[in-house]
Amino acid sequence: MIYKLDKEFxxxxxxxxxxxxxxxxxGGSLSVPYLLNAYALGMFPWFIHDGDxxxxxxxxxxxxxxxxxxxxxxxxxxxxxGKYEVRIDTNFAGVMRKCQETIREDQDGSWITEEYIDAYxxxxxxxxxxxxxxxxxxxxxxxxxxVSLGKCFFGESMFHTMTDASKVAFVxxxxxxxxxxxxxxxxxxxxxxxxxxxxxxxxRKDYLQHLENQDWxxxxxxxxxxxx
Numbered sequence: 001m002i003y004k005l006d007k008e009f010x011x012x013x014x015x016x017x018x019x020x021x022x023x024x025x026x027g028g029s030l031s032v033p034y035l036l037n038a039y040a041l042g043m044f045p046w047f048i049h050d051g052d053x054x055x056x057x058x059x060x061x062x063x064x065x066x067x068x069x070x071x072x073x074x075x076x077x078x079x080x081x082g083k084y085e086v087r088i089d090t091n092f093a094g095v096m097r098k099c100q101e102t103i104r105e106d107q108d109g110s111w112i113t114e115e116y117i118d119a120y121x122x123x124x125x126x127x128x129x130x131x132x133x134x135x136x137x138x139x140x141x142x143x144x145x146x147v148s149l150g151k152c153f154f155g156e157s158m159f160h161t162m163t164d165a166s167k168v169a170f171v172x173x174x175x176x177x178x179x180x181x182x183x184x185x186x187x188x189x190x191x192x193x194x195x196x197x198x199x200x201x202x203x204r205k206d207y208l209q210h211l212e213n214q215d216w217x218x219x220x221x222x223x224x225x226x227x228x
Contacts (some may be wrong), residue, residue: 002026003112005055015042015057015208018205024059029053030119032126039154040216042208044188047111060196060201062187069174070198078164078172084142085135086172092124093117094132095143099157105130114156120156127170132169132176134160142166144173148188153177154186170197183210 003013018024024043029036030053038055045053078084100112120225121131123129128149142165144158160166177185180184187194190201215225 009037011071012037012041012043012055018057018059018204023042023054023055024093025055026052026055028055029116032122035119035123035147036128036176038150039149039152040211042204042211044154044156045116048113048115056188058189058202059204060190061204061207062190062199063175063207064185064187064194064197064199064201066174066178066182066184068198068200070196071171075167075171077170083136084165086169087133087175088172088176089124089130091133091140092129092131092145093121094140095133095145095159096120096157098140098143098161099145102159111114120147120208121147134165134169135163136165143169150216151180152184152211152214152219153182153184153185156189167197171224 001017002019002023003025005012005025007029009025009028009031013024014160015024026049030045030048034053035045041057043055043057045148046056047054048096090214096112096117100110101115120129124131129145132143132147138171141162142160144157144166146153146155148154153228155173158166160198173185185199186207187199190199
């Protein structure tokens with residue numbers, strides 16, 4: 001069943017009632033209450049149609065447990081070479097726009113509209129959304145962004161314009177999450193790129209159980225660039 005949500009936030013339906021493709025509801029808004037409750041309950045907005053966000057909770061869910069991260073020898077060499085510089089939270093909107101511009105074979109256009117950029121930039125200002133950025137000779141050439149709640153990082157999108165640039169940003173994300181005892185990085189949908197880094201699909205019920213066990217008061221609300 002697909003639910004229709006009001007603009008004002010009153011709550012979400014049970015994600016276990018989602019359609020086979022993961023769609024659970026449409027409507028509502030990309031306001032802070034909607035976004036934060038969606039992630040905490042195992043849902044995320046994917047695109048907007050006729051002004052309505054579409055909310056998904058796929059089964060299975062693509063997740064990277066930090067101990068499963070695959071750090072290939074070739075990627076290690078790239079990281080150690082110092083070819084790329086990685087920064088955190090210095091150009092959040094720039095990363096979103098680069099992700100918006102990225103052409104993806106399985107998609108017609110981008111779901112990252114100006115409304116998405118405004119909404120996630122608000123989360124960023126609140127210390128709840130973050131970007132990991134890869135630079136080559138001062139130019140932004142790769143990166144990713146996502147939402148951090150509790151001990152979970154909910155990845156949204158990534159891009160690269162040079163080989164391995166997004167993977168180098170992902171390495172830094174994994175390092176950060178390990179340093180701060182995160183449980184997993186949510187990758188949402190299964191892709192070969194994420195699978196190559198160690199992410200695996202898990203049943204939605206297991207994913208939701210992880211979220212139910214979270215203490216959301218541990219959310220890191222700070223400038224991550226000041227953290228080791």
